[in-house]
Amino acid sequence: MRAQAIQLVAPLECELARMRESTGAGQGLEAMRALSQLIPSAGEQATLRCVGSRDGLHVVCEAECDNPTLGLPANERLYLLEVRRIEGAVSGDPGDGILVVAATVSWPYLEPGHPGGAVEVVASIRP
Numbered sequence: 001m002r003a004q005a006i007q008l009v010a011p012l013e014c015e016l017a018r019m020r021e022s023t024g025a026g027q028g029l030e031a032m033r034a035l036s037q038l039i040p041s042a043g044e045q046a047t048l049r050c051v052g053s054r055d056g057l058h059v060v061c062e063a064e065c066d067n068p069t070l071g072l073p074a075n076e077r078l079y080l081l082e083v084r085r086i087e088g089a090v091s092g093d094p095g096d097g098i099l100v101v102a103a104t105v106s107w108p109y110l111e112p113g114h115p116g117g118a119v120e121v122v123a124s125i126r127p
Contacts, residue, residue: 002119004056005079005105009123011059016125028127036099041085051109052079080109100124
């Protein structure tokens with residue numbers, strides 16, 4: 001499960017790109033700034049919560065899980081991704097065209113009583 005959790009980086013980047021496009025801020029740097037406003041910074045307690053599929057191929061924002069077009073069926077939800085912006089010299093800046101995020105990936109998602117695990121991953125997105 002750990003190896004599969006690490007492979008959720010690419011689907012997470014796809015979900016962040018979808019979110020960027022859904023901001024309505026158009027293309028380029030404005031869209032990156034709008035996306036960055038949706039993701040709490042690493043210093044905050046809040047996170048952007050996403051859910052990863054059992055097969056490790058799909059990630060969707062938790063708020064969209066039940067969306068008939070974008071969501072994941074309840075029995076496919078295995079991973080919880082708690083995403084936050086990384087800030088600082090190595091993180092890039094949405095105004096410069098890159099947004100770097102860290103996500104704590106834990107499992108199982110909403111399956112109490114099952115032993116699980118967690119791993120930290122880093123993803124980035126460009127306009």
